Amino acid sequence: MTDVVLNNIVKTYNKGEVKAVNDVSFEVNKGELFGLIGADGAGKTSIFRILTTLLLPDSGTACVNGFDVVKDYKAIRKNVGYMPGKFSLYQDLSVEENLNFFATVFNTTIAENYDLVRDIYVQLEPFKNRRAGKLSGGMKQKLALCCALIHRPTVLFLDEPTTGVDVVSRKEFWEMLKGLKQQSITILVSTPYMDEATLCERIALIQNGSIMSIETPDNIIKQFPDTLFAVRANDMGRLLNDLRNNNQIKSCFSFGDFHHITFQNNNEHSRNELIQSLQESNFQDIEMKHITPSIEDCFINLMN
């Protein structure tokens, strides 16, 4: 059973000059937590706006809950919840007024669907009389999620809900999403944070309007074509330069306190040779270990 289907969707801007979405096709299953992972400008927001019937594609077709995004836009609007990347609630209405407004627009009441938002809304209740514009970033995000949920949507579209939010609030937000999944709501979420990809059931890696891979996070990691090593030594800046200029090294990117490398020919000989050459270049505390790639390693590999 699929809730969201895209077939060869194309969207251009500036009379075709900018190709925002380039022949994108994928499906999201009922009750699935599906992630669109990519940087700013990858086409994530255009895809969301097409699926929520706010933007017409140049070509291709898309369906949500079996309804066509062009012909049946009214039916889709009744059934889906959308949390845009930009805060879009009424700044001059209070927390409670905003929630009440969105419930009324969808012909329902807060009471009717309170069980769905309860866990999130209790955190906002102490501030229910505060104007939305005066809330902190984390609180705005929670209110926006409540407003997107209050009509019990079948599909929830969350466009970069955690951008600019600190690590602690990001962890809390993903916990909330797991809770919603229990309620069998289909969730399509986008994020520029690669580490959040592993929290989704399936992900699409997207760059410059094109999908590079659609898989479970585990399978994307399994498909990494090379053996990956993490290297560190006393002078990380010089080490990065040396590794980049070493013709035995296929790829080299810094990853926090290690550099991640792959070899042109991965074998014991080339590995020993590298360690030896680093020792000859006066590096100290050299450490090299075989590691499992992260989604970010895979993303970088697919980009090249």
Add this chain to the structure above:
Amino acid sequence: MTNEVVIKTDKLTKRFGDFIATNEVTFEVYKGEIFGFLGANGAGKTTAMKMLCGLSKPSSGNANIAGFDIYKQTESLKKNIGYMSQKFSLYEDLTVIENIQFFGGIYGLSNKKLKGKSNELIETLGLQSEAKKLVASLPLGWKQKLAFSVAVIHEPKIVFLDEPTGGVDPVTRRQFWDLIYQAAARGITIFVTTHYMDEAEYCNRISMMVDGVIKALDTPAMLKQQYSANSMDEVFYELARGAKRKSD
């Protein structure tokens, strides 16, 4: 990195009514150092940064930035620092070259010097064919690299970077850090905030702000040791989890 101190604060405090946004913050940053200024949303980072840039007057405490007093010499201070943020960096409706000339002019470069600098900058960034295009038409990654280069066009003593890599793709993010390293090697002090914890590892030292105070300040290696953590992500989580304030 040298032992010359370019940022020195002493019990720097900012109050908004009863609310103490930044509470007696004391620290030093060295010339050529890459200093990571981390903290949860609402910890008081932005308020502190505004004071350090001479844009907001402290309620109490002292600070000396690039040799200038934070109360009396804010105009000289502003000429000797650079600033770049994710939200505002360049004018979208000006071309690449116009942006360079505009910011160079603001930072007080002479026309002659500016001309040389513009050409040099466009060449290093490989933007020759884009020089006369509107900044709005550039991919985000290029914009951010250009914005950084513009922020250091006057070779300031310190450059303040407020989440410079937010939303940028992973390859461009690393290229951006190459620019940071190069600037630091030239002796420019980098004062940077980020939500990417791998980037925290690239800093010489990190400060962690929680509820308006600096709760920890050390090298990434020492912080990890101190909090028995495997990554900066864990250190951050451990420190920020106890935060009482949840505002921006």
